[in-house]
Amino acid sequence: xxxxxxxxxxxxDWGLPSVHTESLIVLAYxxxxxxKVTVSPIxxxxxxxxxxxPELLCGETAVQEPTHILNFLRKQRFNADYELTAxxxxxxxxxxxxxxxxxxxxxxxxxxxxxxxxxxxxxPWFASRSPFPLNFLVPSHHANTALSRxxxxxxxxxxxxxSEVEGKIYSDAKECLNLLSYRLGTADYFFGNSPTSLDAFxxxxxxxxxxxxxxxxxxxxxxxxxxxxxxxxDTVLSVYFSSDHPCPSPPxxxxxxxxxxxxxxxxxxxxxxxxxxxxxxxxxxQHKPHRPDPKxxxxxxxxxxxx
Amino acid sequence: MLLTxxxxxxxxxxxxQPLTEDQILLSDCASSLAVQAYLRMCGLPVxxxxxxxxxxxxxxxxxxxxxxxxxxxxxxxxxxxxxxAKGHSLSDGLDDVQRAEMKxxxxxxxxxxxxxxxxIQWCDDATAAEISRPRYSSPYSWPLSNILAYQKQWEVRxxxxxxxxxxxxxxxxxxxxxxxxxxxxxxxxxxPYFFNKQPTELDALVFGHLFTILTTxxxxxxxxxxxxxxxxxxxxxxxxEQTYFEDKSS
Numbered sequence: 001x002x003x004x005x006x007x008x009x010x011x012x013d014w015g016l017p018s019v020h021t022e023s024l025i026v027l028a029y030x031x032x033x034x035x036k037v038t039v040s041p042i043x044x045x046x047x048x049x050x051x052x053x054p055e056l057l058c059g060e061t062a063v064q065e066p067t068h069i070l071n072f073l074r075k076q077r078f079n080a081d082y083e084l085t086a087x088x089x090x091x092x093x094x095x096x097x098x099x100x101x102x103x104x105x106x107x108x109x110x111x112x113x114x115x116x117x118x119x120x121x122x123x124p125w126f127a128s129r130s131p132f133p134l135n136f137l138v139p140s141h142h143a144n145t146a147l148s149r150x151x152x153x154x155x156x157x158x159x160x161x162x163s164e165v166e167g168k169i170y171s172d173a174k175e176c177l178n179l180l181s182y183r184l185g186t187a188d189y190f191f192g193n194s195p196t197s198l199d200a201f202x203x204x205x206x207x208x209x210x211x212x213x214x215x216x217x218x219x220x221x222x223x224x225x226x227x228x229x230x231x232x233x234d235t236v237l238s239v240y241f242s243s244d245h246p247c248p249s250p251p252x253x254x255x256x257x258x259x260x261x262x263x264x265x266x267x268x269x270x271x272x273x274x275x276x277x278x279x280x281x282x283x284x285x286q287h288k289p290h291r292p293d294p295k296x297x298x299x300x301x302x303x304x305x306x307x
Numbered sequence: 308m309l310l311t312x313x314x315x316x317x318x319x320x321x322x323x324q325p326l327t328e329d330q331i332l333l334s335d336c337a338s339s340l341a342v343q344a345y346l347r348m349c350g351l352p353v354x355x356x357x358x359x360x361x362x363x364x365x366x367x368x369x370x371x372x373x374x375x376x377x378x379x380x381x382x383x384x385x386x387x388x389x390x391x392a393k394g395h396s397l398s399d400g401l402d403d404v405q406r407a408e409m410k411x412x413x414x415x416x417x418x419x420x421x422x423x424x425x426x427i428q429w430c431d432d433a434t435a436a437e438i439s440r441p442r443y444s445s446p447y448s449w450p451l452s453n454i455l456a457y458q459k460q461w462e463v464r465x466x467x468x469x470x471x472x473x474x475x476x477x478x479x480x481x482x483x484x485x486x487x488x489x490x491x492x493x494x495x496x497x498x499p500y501f502f503n504k505q506p507t508e509l510d511a512l513v514f515g516h517l518f519t520i521l522t523t524x525x526x527x528x529x530x531x532x533x534x535x536x537x538x539x540x541x542x543x544x545x546x547x548e549q550t551y552f553e554d555k556s557s
Contacts, residue, residue, distance in 0.1 A: 098410060
């Protein structure tokens with residue numbers, strides 16, 4: 001089997017396994033795909049400054065950045081996206097791009113640039129997790145990187161001041177959260193009944209915003225209005241990261257079973273469609289009551305005679 | 308409520324872009340073509356005017372921008388909102404989930420295709436030296452031409468570093484473009500447009516970028532070759548060109 005894998009990431013707090021978005025994405029995906037990964041937090045070590053977090057070590061290879069780590073895990077046959085269709089895979093790429101473009105600047109701003117949040121929450125947290133004298137360097141380094149990233153990507157040429165970009169990035173982020181909420185609807189996960197890499201990415205971005213105790217959080221209040229997203233985060237936490245329950249097994253990866261599953265899904269979909277048509281027909285005012293068509297009775301569960 | 312405050316679309320609306328023959332670069336040409344395609348799809352007439360200082364005239368510094376009545380709006384996103392306020396929209400028929408998908412795919416194109424175009428133009432030394440810098444600074448005389456070209460290159464490289472593309476090789480960028488095109492190709496499938504029968508701003512954006520990449524000559528044709536391997540994207544581009552840009556070629 002695969003060599004032991006070790007993940008270096010930031011530690012956890014506020015009920016999350018990690019407070020760092022990228023680390024959360026990788027941790028969530030590892031749980032979804034059933035990969036056994038030893039988590040070694042870099043807190044209180046010199047790696048807080050030197051390491052590119054998150055980093056996956058497997059034998060001799062070291063992989064960085066969530067996208068590359070997820071690809072690496074897939075190659076090691078830990079694949080949570082196995083049951084996705086090609087079109088759903090394309091949708092995954094598109095939604096991840098949406099998160100990166102629209103949500104990330106506002107999250108960076110909320111945690112690292114907003115003065116109240118930075119001085120009261122983010123800087124003390126990261127400073128307390130770094131050894132002396134790094135506790136002076138690490139938070140300000142991250143804050144500077146965050147600010148320059150926001151200005152370079154969102155600040156247009158004459159508007160090199162953060163105050164002029166703030167309004168735009170927050171409205172973009174609120175719209176992004178709304179779009180995610182529409183897409184999720186009432187389902188537990190974004191694609192079907194088991195979580196995939198898109199769920200990992202959304203969890204990584206949204207969970208810190210949901211759980212952190214931010215002093216000033218307009219974006220957080222907006223997120224609280226979107227019940228299905230907060231429920232999604234809580235579901236993932238309770239199902240995959242709770243120490244009481246064992247993790248559900250990842251999807252079986254044999255091709256025969258996948259085909260059978262797809263066939264069953266198709267048949268169920270057909271039967272649901274037929275039932276719906278039947279319902280519509282029954283409730284239509286022009287419809288004269290009559291006995292149901294016998295050929296639809298193959299998968300229908302309703303009784304054929306009215307009560 | 309919308310139309311009482313807004314004036315109707317005037318006949319003399321103009322779209323400004325850099326000089327087509329000598330100055331305009333791949334990424335700007337793609338963005339401009341996307342806006343032109345969108346306006347044609349809405350049936351809104353617009354005159355295309357080329358100016359050497361178009362980038363400086365633009366309110367946000369980005370190409371293209373349109374001058375309508377007494378308002379100036381730049382970039383596809385704000386232009387779509389502007390036309391919506393005037394009562395013209397292509398995406399009204401979409402439900403919430405479809406609109407979310409459309410926005411997500413537009414971000415995918417911006418995130419991958421546009422960034423890759425910028426990378427190839429300015430971070431690849433061969434292309435930058437042979438094509439981008441000479442073209443960008445062609446309206447100006449020395450030494451201003453050198454200063455402006457290197458300033459723009461420095462700006463773009465800083466941005467690439469900030470978003471993590473600074474360390475990528477050209478091969479990785481081509482690979483990213485391939486994946487993006489694969490996603491678009493799978494989403495399009497066999498439909499005529501991305502949301503079946505009616506074109507939307509997503510179709511305009513994808514057309515603008517793909518058509519420009521296919522018809523622009525760079526130092527090597529690797530990028531165009533990658534796109535050509537997806538036949539449904541090729542026929543998509545051809546279809547939009549024939550439907551909306553027919554009069555141009557006559």
